[in-house]
Amino acid sequence: KQEVTQIPAALSVPEGENLVLNCSFTDSAIYNLQWFRQDPGKGLTSLLLIQSSQREQTSGRLNASLDKSSGRSTLYIAASQPGDSATYLCAVKNYGQNFVFGPGTRLSVLP
Amino acid sequence: DAGVIQSPRHEVTEMGQEVTLRCKPISGHNSLFWYRQTMMRGLELLIYFNNNVPIDDSGMPEDRFSAKMPNASFSTLKIQPSEPRDSAVYFCASSYQGGNVEAFFGQGTRLTVV
Numbered sequence: 694k695q696e697v698t699q700i701p702a703a704l705s706v707p708e709g710e711n712l713v714l715n716c717s718f719t720d721s722a723i724y725n726l727q728w729f730r731q732d733p734g735k736g737l738t739s740l741l742l743i744q745s746s747q748r749e750q751t752s753g754r755l756n757a758s759l760d761k762s763s764g765r766s767t768l769y770i771a772a773s774q775p776g777d778s779a780t781y782l783c784a785v786k787n788y789g790q791n792f793v794f795g796p797g798t799r800l801s802v803l804p
Numbered sequence: 805d806a807g808v809i810q811s812p813r814h815e816v817t818e819m820g821q822e823v824t825l826r827c828k829p830i831s832g833h834n835s836l837f838w839y840r841q842t843m844m845r846g847l848e849l850l851i852y853f854n855n856n857v858p859i860d861d862s863g864m865p866e867d868r869f870s871a872k873m874p875n876a877s878f879s880t881l882k883i884q885p886s887e888p889r890d891s892a893v894y895f896c897a898s899s900y901q902g903g904n905v906e907a908f909f910g911q912g913t914r915l916t917v918v
Binding site for chain 1: 907909
């Protein structure tokens with residue numbers, strides 16, 4: 694059974710810092726991995742999708758990497774802004790199965 | 805496309821009442837997921853459909869919960885009778901199996917059972 698963990702659970706940084714969020718999964722036979730953002734009281738917004746054959750994906754200030762063999766993914770946020778404050782979740786999909794979510798990292802970027 | 809559409813956005817009901825949550829997936833998507841989110845347990849899969857057929861309902865808590873997908877553009881999640889411990893945010897998501905399988909979520913239904 695796939696299990697997904699995220700470290701840290703919460704993070705508070707001053708504006709402008711670069712930061713890394715971590716996601717680990719137990720079953721490396723994944724189809725893809727997706728990073729989401731969730732604002733308080735809102736739904737989940739897809740940020741980046743990495744297929745199992747890919748090593749990384751980039752969108753603006755966000756860069757996500759995937760190391761299947763070690764069961765890890767990182768989300769790198771460059772030059773953080775107060776508007777980046779949210780909860781970030783990673784979700785892993787195995788072949789023929791559903792998306793399994795981590796517990797999330799709650800990020801606060803202080804002005 | 806307007807994205808995944810859920811209704812209602814908020815629902816407050818009394819214990820014992822029947823509750824029906826609705827979801828319209830993105831047009832063309834052939835997989836639909838129902839998740840429940842609570843502070844204690846995070847996001848949990850309740851059930852998912854592929855081509856309108858339930859594939860995995862192992863997350864459905866008990867017989868009080870049922871889900872249907874009568875066609876490719878509509879799904880319901882029903883709780884009967886509802887209990888206070890069912891209070892949570894219920895999310896619907898859809899994706900296209902056969903493509904990159906990216907999941908898109910609705911805005912959720914916040915259910916409060918008093």
